[in-house]
Amino acid sequence: MDILGVLVMIGQFVLALSILIGVHEAGHLLAAKAFGMRVEQFSIGFPPKIFSFKYGETVYSLGCIPLGGFVKISGMIDESLDTKQMSEEPKPYEFRAKPAWQRLIVMMGGIIVNVIIGVIVFIFITFLYGDSYISKDDLNANGIAALGIGEEIGLKDGDKIVSVNGRDYEKMKDLLAYDVLLSDNSYYEVERNGEIIQIPIPIDLIEKLSDEDNEEGFISFRTTFWVDSVEENMGAINAGIKKGDKIVSVAGSPIHYYDEFRQVLQDYKGEKIPVEVVRKNKAGQEETHSMDVQIRDDGRMGFIAGYPFEPTHVSYSFGESLVLGPKRAFQSVFVTVKAFGRMFQGKLDPRKSLKGPFGIMQQFGYEWNWFRFWSLTGLLSMILAFMNFLPIPALDGGHVAFLSYEIVSGRKPSDKFLENAQKVGMVILLLLMVFVIFNDFL
Numbered sequence: 001m002d003i004l005g006v007l008v009m010i011g012q013f014v015l016a017l018s019i020l021i022g023v024h025e026a027g028h029l030l031a032a033k034a035f036g037m038r039v040e041q042f043s044i045g046f047p048p049k050i051f052s053f054k055y056g057e058t059v060y061s062l063g064c065i066p067l068g069g070f071v072k073i074s075g076m077i078d079e080s081l082d083t084k085q086m087s088e089e090p091k092p093y094e095f096r097a098k099p100a101w102q103r104l105i106v107m108m109g110g111i112i113v114n115v116i117i118g119v120i121v122f123i124f125i126t127f128l129y130g131d132s133y134i135s136k137d138d139l140n141a142n143g144i145a146a147l148g149i150g151e152e153i154g155l156k157d158g159d160k161i162v163s164v165n166g167r168d169y170e171k172m173k174d175l176l177a178y179d180v181l182l183s184d185n186s187y188y189e190v191e192r193n194g195e196i197i198q199i200p201i202p203i204d205l206i207e208k209l210s211d212e213d214n215e216e217g218f219i220s221f222r223t224t225f226w227v228d229s230v231e232e233n234m235g236a237i238n239a240g241i242k243k244g245d246k247i248v249s250v251a252g253s254p255i256h257y258y259d260e261f262r263q264v265l266q267d268y269k270g271e272k273i274p275v276e277v278v279r280k281n282k283a284g285q286e287e288t289h290s291m292d293v294q295i296r297d298d299g300r301m302g303f304i305a306g307y308p309f310e311p312t313h314v315s316y317s318f319g320e321s322l323v324l325g326p327k328r329a330f331q332s333v334f335v336t337v338k339a340f341g342r343m344f345q346g347k348l349d350p351r352k353s354l355k356g357p358f359g360i361m362q363q364f365g366y367e368w369n370w371f372r373f374w375s376l377t378g379l380l381s382m383i384l385a386f387m388n389f390l391p392i393p394a395l396d397g398g399h400v401a402f403l404s405y406e407i408v409s410g411r412k413p414s415d416k417f418l419e420n421a422q423k424v425g426m427v428i429l430l431l432l433m434v435f436v437i438f439n440d441f442l
Helices: 003-034 100-129 136-140 148-153 172-176 205-210 235-239 258-266 318-344 357-362 370-389 396-409 415-441
Strands: 039-055 058-073 131-133 144-146 160-164 187-192 195-200 219-221 226-230 246-250 272-280 286-294 303-306 312-314
Touching (some): 003 058, 003 100, 003 370, 100 396, 136 160, 148 205, 246 258
Antiparallel strands (some): 160 187, 187 195, 226 303
């Protein structure tokens, strides 16, 4: 990890968050102005202030801390807890002077815009990038390679996964779909030595897969390989391994598939071991060469492998993307709701399942990748909409709950009640923020 990579990661996170916060608060601002409410301040980020300017009746500002933003509307009890004006008679341009249905739309404005942005992002990344995946047929061609977590749940090298929860699947990534990982009594049907057996999926598999300390992985496709390129100053190039070589034996163990090769190397970290490769001579005939190769302490020999097939790629028309994009966007909300449900049921550990700003920032990676950037931005936009819709005072959902009560009952909660509810909500949010940030560092 270098300083440039860290700056790239931070830059992506700040840009994504600024976009999402900006459009969210703009949703409130535009709805408020549409109903003739006075907007005193619009801010992206929290103080200290970087710069500000006044246009019309509104002060627009940019804060140093990109973890939120706010719109201050006259006559509204918000996170500023500025209640001085509430003791005076309502003025026509104030939030409190407007009909409840208008106030409800203003409070829903940010949520609605985040949903719209999320859906648009998913539509365009579906249209522009399509799908690349390892198909079921490619995965099962030579059976799977069961990595650390896969072995833990009972999978073995050479298994062929024929179905998930009794249903056929198309892509390798379908095996780890959230509806599979977040459902009770999920299982894989596996063909092993000509027999079909069931492998139960433990409820904590999703936690193990998301654990950054677990580097063993789950499963991989089993494939033959060759040396596609060698790295400088590493054991492979120093021993004489060349591009195009096929490794057939390592430390006396025959090698057919890449997972076998990687597994053997883990047993000889830091050692020099005999390796046999098959190489074509100038006449095109295959020759076997033996050499001693120094293995690094991390179990690497120092080359990039080539494989005999490419992932399946599917492109979508814009019309198809208009259908698939919203489906994928709302699927992320479904996953979030189900994950919260499992946390409340005690089936998921919040310490392993919730990420704070630093945990989210790491998902962007140390290299700028536009597909990953927009995928995460679209996902965060949908999650931000869901989180803001929760009926917690100080969140938009809290205001929506109180306004819905007012519309249904015809009675408006007192200003004192709203003020106290706002304080309680701010304490809840502060405690949650402290928890997730502290959890990130742990």
